[in-house]
Each structure stands twice: as structure tokens, then as C-alpha cells.
Amino acid sequence: MSTLEKLKAASSIHDLAKVLGYKASSISYILYKLPESRKYRKFAIPKKSGGVREICAPLPQLRLLQRRLANILYSCRDEIDKDRSGKSLSHGFRKAHSILTNAKPHRRRRYVLNLDIEDYFPSFNFGRVRGYFIKNYHFSLNEKVATLIAQIACFENGLPQGSPCSPIIAELITQSLDVQLARLARRHKVTYTRYADDLTFSGNCVVFPSDIAKEEATGYWVLGGSLAKRIKQAGFDVNHSKTRMQFRTRRQLVTGLTVNRKVNVRAEYYRYARAMCASVFADGLYHRPNENEFITSLNPLEGILSHINLVREAADTRTAKKKSEEPTAFRKLYKKFLFYKYFARPERPLIVCEGKTDNVYLRYAIRKLTQFHPKLGRFEGEKFQSAVSFFSYKNQAHKVLEINGGAGGLIHLILSYKHYLPQFEHRPLRYPVILLIDNDEGAKSVFKTIKQNFRLEITHEKADPFYHLTDNLYLIKTPEKKDEYSCIEDLFDPELLKTKLDGKVFNPAKEHESENEYGKHLFAEVVVRRNADAIEFSRFAELLERILAAIEHYGPPREAT
Numbered sequence: 001m002s003t004l005e006k007l008k009a010a011s012s013i014h015d016l017a018k019v020l021g022y023k024a025s026s027i028s029y030i031l032y033k034l035p036e037s038r039k040y041r042k043f044a045i046p047k048k049s050g051g052v053r054e055i056c057a058p059l060p061q062l063r064l065l066q067r068r069l070a071n072i073l074y075s076c077r078d079e080i081d082k083d084r085s086g087k088s089l090s091h092g093f094r095k096a097h098s099i100l101t102n103a104k105p106h107r108r109r110r111y112v113l114n115l116d117i118e119d120y121f122p123s124f125n126f127g128r129v130r131g132y133f134i135k136n137y138h139f140s141l142n143e144k145v146a147t148l149i150a151q152i153a154c155f156e157n158g159l160p161q162g163s164p165c166s167p168i169i170a171e172l173i174t175q176s177l178d179v180q181l182a183r184l185a186r187r188h189k190v191t192y193t194r195y196a197d198d199l200t201f202s203g204n205c206v207v208f209p210s211d212i213a214k215e216e217a218t219g220y221w222v223l224g225g226s227l228a229k230r231i232k233q234a235g236f237d238v239n240h241s242k243t244r245m246q247f248r249t250r251r252q253l254v255t256g257l258t259v260n261r262k263v264n265v266r267a268e269y270y271r272y273a274r275a276m277c278a279s280v281f282a283d284g285l286y287h288r289p290n291e292n293e294f295i296t297s298l299n300p301l302e303g304i305l306s307h308i309n310l311v312r313e314a315a316d317t318r319t320a321k322k323k324s325e326e327p328t329a330f331r332k333l334y335k336k337f338l339f340y341k342y343f344a345r346p347e348r349p350l351i352v353c354e355g356k357t358d359n360v361y362l363r364y365a366i367r368k369l370t371q372f373h374p375k376l377g378r379f380e381g382e383k384f385q386s387a388v389s390f391f392s393y394k395n396q397a398h399k400v401l402e403i404n405g406g407a408g409g410l411i412h413l414i415l416s417y418k419h420y421l422p423q424f425e426h427r428p429l430r431y432p433v434i435l436l437i438d439n440d441e442g443a444k445s446v447f448k449t450i451k452q453n454f455r456l457e458i459t460h461e462k463a464d465p466f467y468h469l470t471d472n473l474y475l476i477k478t479p480e481k482k483d484e485y486s487c488i489e490d491l492f493d494p495e496l497l498k499t500k501l502d503g504k505v506f507n508p509a510k511e512h513e514s515e516n517e518y519g520k521h522l523f524a525e526v527v528v529r530r531n532a533d534a535i536e537f538s539r540f541a542e543l544l545e546r547i548l549a550a551i552e553h554y555g556p557p558r559e560a561t
Contacts, residue, residue, distance in 0.1 A: 003075040004138070011142045016149075020068045030061055031151050040155055040162075056160035062152075063164065069152050070165040077172060080138050089178040092196040093167040099255035100314050102195040103263045109191075109202040112252040112259065113213050115223065116242035120197035121166050122158040123236055124173060126150050129159065132173050167196070177234040184226055188212060195255050202254075213245060221245040262315050265308050270330065273304050277337050284345070284426040298341050305334050306396065324402065331400070338397050339420045343413075343472075344427045349388045349551050352413065353436045355405040355511075356393040357524035358488050362436075363390065364532040365491075365540035372544050375551075388547070407442040410435050411449045417473055418453060429472040432554040434547060439477040440485035450475065460485065466550035474550040479542045489523075491539040499527050 001009070003019075010016045017024040030039075039062050044052040058066055081088075088094060091102035106112055117123070133139045133146035141149070153159060159166040178194055185192035188211060190203030201212055208214075211226035223231075223238060231238055246252040251260060258264045272289045279286040285294045286301060295301075312330055316323060323331065342350065353359055366376045367384050377386040392398065393405060401416070403409040413435070421427060437443050439460055447458045454469050460480070467475045478486045489497065489508040497506055501518050506527070510519030528535065 002079055003072055004079045007072065007076060007145070008139065008141060010145045012144060013148060016145050019072060020065070022065065022068065027065065027148070027152075030065055031148075034061065040160065053161065055162040056155055057162040058160070058164075065152055066163050066165040069149065070168050073165065073168045073172065076139075077168065089182050089192065090171060090175065090194045092194070093171055098310070099195055099257060100263060100311055102193050102198075102200070103254040103257040103259050105191050105193055106200055106202040106252075106254045107259045107262060109252070109259070110204045110206075110248050111190075111202060111208045112246040112254060113201040113208070113221070114242070114244050114246070114254065115199050116239040117197040117199070117231075118237045118239035120236075121161050121170060124154075124159045124166075124170055125157045126154045128173065128235065129153055129169060132169075136172075170196075174234075177231065177236065180230045180234065181227070184212065184230065198255055200254050202259075208245070213243075215245070257311060263311060264315060265311050269304075270308060273301070273308060274333060276301050276304070277333055280337070280426070281340060281423070282425045284428065298345070302337070302341065305337055309334055309396065309400070335400050335402075336420060336423070338401050339416055340424060340427075342391065342397065342401075343417070343433050344421060344424055344429060346389065346431045346433060346472075348386075349431045349547075349554075350391060350433045351388055351436055351547065352391040352403070352410065352433060353488075354407065354410065354438060355520070357520040358436065359390040359393075360524040360528055361488060361491075361540070362544075364528065364535070365537040365544060368532070368535075368537045369541060369544060371541070372548065375548055376544065388551075407437065407446050410437060410446055414446070414449055414453065414469065414473070417470060421471060428558065430557040430559075432472045432474055432551055434466075434550050435473070435475045436488075436543075436547075437475065437477055438485075438487040439480060440487055443477065446475075465546040466553065468550075468553065472554060474554070476543070476546045476550060479546075488543070489520075491537075491543060492528075493536055493539070496527065496535060499523075501526060 006019050007016075010019055012024075013027060014024045017027050020027070038059055040056045040058055042054060042056050044054050047053050057063075088097060091097040091099070127150075130146045130150040133141045133149055134143055139146075153163065153165050153169055155163070159170060174194070178192075181192050181194075181199070185201060188203070188209035189205060190201050190209065190212065193200050203209075209224070211224040213221050213224050213227065215221050221243060222240070223243065228238070248260065251258055251266075253259070253266070256266070258266055268289075276286040276288075280298070280301065285296050287294050288300075308330060312328065316328070318326075327335070351359075351362065353362070363386070366372060366386065366388070373379070374387065376388055377384060379385070391403070398404060398409075402412050437446055443460065450456050450458055450467070450469060456467060456469060458467055458475070458477075460477075463480050465476070469475055478488050478490065480486060481490070487508060497508075499506060501522060504513060504516055504518045506523050507517040507519060508523070510517055512519045512521060
């Protein structure tokens with residue numbers, strides 16, 4: 001039975017609780033007994049257009065329930081979408097959709113019309129949410145279940161901004177408007193898309209259809225009767241102050257991206273980002289355009305750069321090899337920023353392993369071996385707080401930095417130290433960066449690179465606990481074995497390495513599975529992660545002692561230079 005079928009079959013709080021993975025008593029407590037003061041936290045954030053937006057953020061107990069509901073509804077929407085043909089009209093809160101996919105259909109158009117739904121989330125009141133799940137053809141839920149869903153989702157008679165289930169419920173209800181507006185657009189041979197509360201129409205017609213929008217004698221554009229009627233009938237109001245018609249002869253924007261020739265970020269947006277980076281590299285702080293308050297956190301700036309990268313990567317159709325060999329000016333800037341963030345300005349001692357599976361092993365080893373607490377980490381109640389960070393191979397940073405795992409990635413990082421570090425006037429180097437490498441055949445090229453660049457001799461036989469390469473950069477090998485190479489998997493009990501999965505044996509030389517063998521990924525995720533509490537990690541002690549020795553050699557956190 002599919003998720004949607006289970007939801008449609010539910011007829012009581014007990015049935016809904018089962019679908020959500022809850023006890024009925026727990027849902028009842030959250031909805032009916034938990035004090036209102038413990039359900040939401042209210043705060044305001046400034047709008048770009050002026051004024052403030054009120055955020056009602058659910059507190060942990062309610063947020064988890066809403067997250068479960070949101071996941072169920074996202075799954076239901078995916079089932080519904082499978083039965084539909086054609087491209088998505090809505091690009092918000094969907095996998096593989098973004099402001100980029102929303103803007104693309106409107107490239108190279110004579111006219112681009114933008115309008116904004118006013119008070120989008122608050123417009124979905126309790127009755128509207130409940131009624132949708134009862135009356136909608138795809139859901140047709142039991143009235144009691146629809147009421148419970150509305151009670152979980154709504155606050156002060158509306159969908160609160162800040163709830164994890166508000167976006168998907170708003171999307172589901174707004175789909176009927178999308179269908180009506182898409183029909184109107186097709187009739188007049190124009191294109192329609194929506195991103196949350198932003199609606200866009202575009203076309204190359206000689207005269208823009210007056211049913212959709214028309215120009216008044218004053219020069220202002222207003223909605224046409226047909227469009228205004230459909231929006232009103234769907235239960236929405238338009239924020240007329242944000243309605244704008246954009247012509248080919250001037251800059252055209254769709255959800256903040258230019259679409260005149262290709263989808264791109266605004267030129268001034270990139271200039272601001274470049275200026276903020278220059279300030280960070282010189283002084284370690286920056287400020288937003290037209291603001292005087294300095295910011296020290298790198299997260300807002302990284303978000304800006306990540307956004308630019310997303311847009312420009314989509315526009316750059318060259319091969320990955322070509323992008324690496326001939327990087328754009330922005331790609332160089334983004335890479336320099338990421339090097340600064342991770343290696344010149346680490347927030348904790350940073351360990352860079354050869355791949356993501358090593359990170360899994362070490363996290364659990366540090367957690368289990370209490371003799372290294374609190375220096376490498378400590379428990380705060382039931383939650384473990386690590387005192388070190390691990391370089392992630394799961395985000396975009398490692399791709400931009402070209403640290404893609406293995407000895408080759410570490411070599412690139414070593415060479416990047418010589419290239420980038422001298423370029424920063426502000427380089428705190430507060431904590432060490434520790435490269436962790438298997439003491440095997442692949443290490444030879446790393447040892448050679450270190451010798452050529454830092455005149456430091458490292459061999460497979462040398463048993464120094466660590467090697468200080470330069471500045472805050474260290475290298476550690478897996479513990480030496482007499483007359484043979486070693487790798488991090490050698491630190492597990494030999495019996496654990498014999499674990500079979502579906503009849504397949506573990507081969508540490510493989511990343512993924514084959515007909516008779518499985519590789520590191522499955523070993524880390526299925527064997528180690530799922531059984532970590534029962535695994536003996538004592539063999540990791542010598543490796544952790546080496547990590548701790550490097551950290552203590554570097555000394556206490558340093559001040560910026």
C-alpha cells in the first residue's frame with residue numbers, strides 16, 4: 001500500500017498516528033495538552049522591501065510532528081505527480097527544482113510579467129486546509145483525519161511561516177490555481193511558472209494579452225480581468241505594489257535572476273560578493289551593501305557565493321575537465337573563499353581523510369574511546385559533542401576545492417597551501433589541519449609531493465606520530481605494520497572485516513559493490529554505523545593518540561596574523 005493509500009484509508013487519530021510513526025497519545029498530548037507557549041516561538045525578520053515578517057517557529061515536540069507530516073505529504077505529492085504528464089508549473093519546495101528552473105522558461109522574451117501573492121501562508125486558514133484534504137480528488141480524506149492534519153499544521157488560523165509542513169500544504173492547495181493560470185497562458189501563447197508566491201508570465205507576442213495584463217494611461221501595468229478573476233476565485237489577493245512588466249530592452253528579472261539572454265545573477269550582486277570576499281581576506285570581516293554593521297560569520301557570505309555558483313554552474317555547459325583547466329573568475333574566487341574558510345580559518349581542529357568512509361570510522365571511534373574525552377569530544381547528556389571537525393565529502397565544497405578523495409585530493413590540498421595561503425592578509429590559522437592517510441602504495445605520491453615542496457622526508461617505515469608540513473598543516477599515517485602496508489580498516493577486529501552482506505565479502509580496496517564483493521561505502525554505512533555500539537574500537541587508540549599529539553603540538557588556538 002502506498003503512502004497516499006495509507007493516508008486515505010485512515011479514519012481515526014490512531015490510524016493517522018500509525019502513518020506518521022507516532023503513538024496516538026503523543027499526538028493528543030501535543031495538540032490538546034501542550035501549552036500554547038510551548039508550541040511556537042515568535043520573532044520578526046526584516047523584509048528586503050521594508051517592514052518585517054513574523055516567523056512562528058514550532059518548538060521541538062511540535063516541529064518533529066510537523067516534519068513527519070510534511071514528509072508524508074511530500075511523498076503523496078510525488079505519487080500524484082507520477083500520474084501527471086508535462087513539466088511542473090511550480091518550482092518551489094520540489095526536488096530538482098529551484099529559482100533557476102523557475103527562471104529558465106522565461107529567457108529571451110519580449111515581455112516578462114511578475115506578480116506576487118499577498119500574505120501567502122496566512123491566506124491558508126484552518127477551514128481552507130481542512131476542506132482541501134476532504135474535497136480534493138487525490139486525497140478525499142476522512143473528515144476526522146483532515147481535521148487533525150489542519151490542527152497539526154495551523155496556528156492562529158493560518159499556516160505559520162516557520163513550520164516545516166506549511167510549504168508543502170500551500171503548494172498542494174495552490175496547484176488548482178496553477179492549472180487555471182496555465183490554461184489562460186496557453187490560450188494566449190505565453191509561458192507561466194510559479195515559485196511559492198511569485199508568479200511569472202512571459203511571451204514574445206507583439207502585443208501582450210490584455211486578459212493577463214494591460215498598460216494604463218499612467219504607464220503602470222495592471223492585471224487583466226481574466227487573470228485577476230482567476231486569482232480571486234482561487235482565494236488569493238495580489239500585492240499590486242510588486243506587479244511589474246519588464247521589457248527586452250531593459251533588464252528582466254525572474255525570482256532575482258536575469259533572463260534577458262541566459263539565466264544569471266545580477267551583475268551588482270556578483271560585485272557585492274567580490275567586495276565582501278576582498279574584505280574578508282584582508283580583515284576577516286565584511287558588511288552587506290548599504291549596511292555599516294560588520295559581520296564576522298562566514299555563513300551568510302558562503303550562502304551568497306553558493307547561490308552564485310549554483311546559477312553559473314548551470315549556465316556553464318563545458319565538461320568538468322574543461323571547467324577545472326580553465327576556471328572562470330568566479331570559480332577562482334569561490335575556491336579561494338572555501339580554502340580560506342576551511343583551512344586558513346578553521347573553527348576547530350580539522351581532520352581531512354581520504355574519503356567519507358574514514359570520517360564514519362573516526363567519529364564512532366572518538367565517541368566510544370572515552371580515554372580521549374574531553375580532548376577529542378565529550379557527551380552532553382546523551383548527545384556527543386565532537387571537539388574536532390571532519391572535512392566533508394558530501395557537499396559542494398570538496399568539488400570546488402578539487403579535494404575528491406584519495407591521495408590525489410590530498411596532494412591538491414597540499415599544493416593549494418602554497419598557492420593560497422600567502423594571498424590572505426588575514427589568516428588566523430587558529431587550529432591545525434590534519435591530513436590522515438593510509439600508509440599504503442598510494443601514499444608514495446603524497447610523500448614525494450611533501451618532499452618536493454617542504455623538504456620533509458616521510459617513508460612508509462618511519463613511525464613518527466605526526467609530520468608538521470607548514471603553518472597549521474600536519475600529516476598523520478595509519479600505524480605502521482612490519483614489512484607491509486596499512487590502512488584504516490586494519491584497525492577493526494579481523495572478524496568484523498569478515499562480515500558478509502547478502503553473501504558478499506568485504507574488499508577494502510573497493511568503493512562500491514560487485515558481484516561477489518562489497519566495498520567501503522556499505523561497510524561504513526551498514527556494518528559500522530548500524531552496529532557501532534557493539535563494535536570494539538580499541539585498535540583505533542594509537543591513531544587517535546597521533547591526532548591528539550598533532551593538536552597538542554600546534555598548541556592553543558592562535559590569534560589572527
